Amino acid sequence: MTIRIGVIGTGAIGADHARRITQTLSGGQVVAVNDVNRAQAEAVVARLGLDAKVYDNGHELIQAADVDAVLVTSWGPTHEEFVLSAIKAGKYVFCEKPLATTARGCLNIVEAEVAAGQRLVQVGFMRPYDKGYQLLKQAIDNNQIGEPLMVHCAHRNPTVPDSYVTSMAIVDTAIHELDVLRWLLDDDYKTVQVVYPKRTRHRFEHLADPQIVLIETQKGVRIDLEIFVNCQYGYDIQCSVVGETGVANLPEPQSLLLRTEAKLATNILTDWKQRFIEAYDIELQDFIKGIEQQQLSGPTAWDGYAAAVAADACVLAQESGQIEPVVMAERPTFYNK
Numbered sequence: 475m476t477i478r479i480g481v482i483g484t485g486a487i488g489a490d491h492a493r494r495i496t497q498t499l500s501g502g503q504v505v506a507v508n509d510v511n512r513a514q515a516e517a518v519v520a521r522l523g524l525d526a527k528v529y530d531n532g533h534e535l536i537q538a539a540d541v542d543a544v545l546v547t548s549w550g551p552t553h554e555e556f557v558l559s560a561i562k563a564g565k566y567v568f569c570e571k572p573l574a575t576t577a578r579g580c581l582n583i584v585e586a587e588v589a590a591g592q593r594l595v596q597v598g599f600m601r602p603y604d605k606g607y608q609l610l611k612q613a614i615d616n617n618q619i620g621e622p623l624m625v626h627c628a629h630r631n632p633t634v635p636d637s638y639v640t641s642m643a644i645v646d647t648a649i650h651e652l653d654v655l656r657w658l659l660d661d662d663y664k665t666v667q668v669v670y671p672k673r674t675r676h677r678f679e680h681l682a683d684p685q686i687v688l689i690e691t692q693k694g695v696r697i698d699l700e701i702f703v704n705c706q707y708g709y710d711i712q713c714s715v716v717g718e719t720g721v722a723n724l725p726e727p728q729s730l731l732l733r734t735e736a737k738l739a740t741n742i743l744t745d746w747k748q749r750f751i752e753a754y755d756i757e758l759q760d761f762i763k764g765i766e767q768q769q770l771s772g773p774t775a776w777d778g779y780a781a782a783v784a785a786d787a788c789v790l791a792q793e794s795g796q797i798e799p800v801v802m803a804e805r806p807t808f809y810n811k
């Protein structure tokens with residue numbers, strides 16, 4: 475059985491997901507694409523040699539009888555309407571982060587999915603599929619470092635475009651940590667605060683960069699998360715969990731270690747697409763497998779909501795300079811593990 479997939483938004487990650495479905499994964503075929511920039515959708519069809527219809531409107535694509543499942547990879551503010559439309563049509567939907575740009579928007583999706591009575595939504599949080607994060611989780615779950623007490627994280631991008639504004643450090647970038655740390659620690663968040671170090675000169679005037687997010691979890695773990703999106707030198711993701719009896723560090727991506735010209739050197743990646751390439755493959759393969767088995771198991775709409783609640787609190791904290799509470803709705807039993 476081949477799952478017929480429609481892709482809404484054929485920009486950077488939409489095109490990359492279409493490529494992996496077509497060239498790397500099994501069980502799926504891209505049969506429909508849509509982008510507000512039609513020429514871009516047509517270019518992706520041509521470049522990947524897809525046998526896919528180009529739709530003028532994402533909602534029409536969702537309704538199409540020959541589309542079994544939908545990938546929402548358009549800009550964040552459009553996600554909620556497309557995911558709701560897919561749920562209404564009873565179709566499986568993989569939505570890139572953020573599930574919606576506000577917690578309220580995510581809750582609308584949660585409520586629609588619960589009312590549909592079936593898990594239809596998987597959120598594109600790929601880090602729980604990353605082998606490095608899985609090793610970290612095993613170390614914690616197997617009590618190799620004792621009870622986690624503190625986590626030190628860094629999320630560094632070499633540069634960002636000038637359309638990137640201060641709140642995007644949270645809703646676009648830190649959202650990955652806000653998701654993966656809940657999963658890693660099996661915990662939820664209690665409070666957040668954002669503090670601003672000295673600003674780098676390698677940024678646009680409107681952007682506060684870097685930023686440090688300070689988080690307290692419900693179990694009392696303290697997290698410091700550095701977001702530095704114009705760090706110049708590479709795409710660098712760090713995570714170090716300090717427990718009562720040891721420390722577990724996120725492994726570096728595999729890279730050749732060179733001894734030459736009196737130097738010990740290894741390359742640092744510069745592109746998020748490469749850093750998590752395997753995790754993206756595995757998450758989407760898992761989505762396709764989940765549809766085949768009619769049981770999705772990846773990050774849920776509730777996970778999307780939980781990250782968004784924390785993100786909303788962080789954005790408030792960016793503006794207030796205060797410690798802000800993270801207040802979640804009660805989790806529907808539908809999402810019990």
Ligand SMILES: NC(=O)C1=CN([C@@H]2O[C@H](COP(=O)(O)OP(=O)(O)OC[C@H]3O[C@@H](n4cnc5c(N)ncnc54)[C@H](O)[C@@H]3O)[C@@H](O)[C@H]2O)C=CC1
Nearest residue numbers: 483484485486487509510511547548549550552570571572
């Ligand atoms: N999981 C991850 O690591 C990553 C996730 N993302 C997420 O994926 C989404 C897309 O990001 P990128 O591909 O980097 O952006 P992009 O700007 O390269 O592509 C987005 C595409 O969506 C199209 N689009 C916008 N509104 C639309 C609408 N109403 N209907 C149809 N098409 C529409 C745009 O024309 C554009 O081609 C964002 O939500 C972003 O946060 C992006 C990069 C990495």
Ligand SMILES: O=C1[C@@H](O)[C@H](O)[C@@H](O)[C@H](O)[C@H]1O
Nearest residue numbers: 629631646647648650703746
């Ligand atoms: O999701 C992503 C981008 O949208 C975001 O802009 C980057 O900061 C992240 O590192 C990348 O993983």
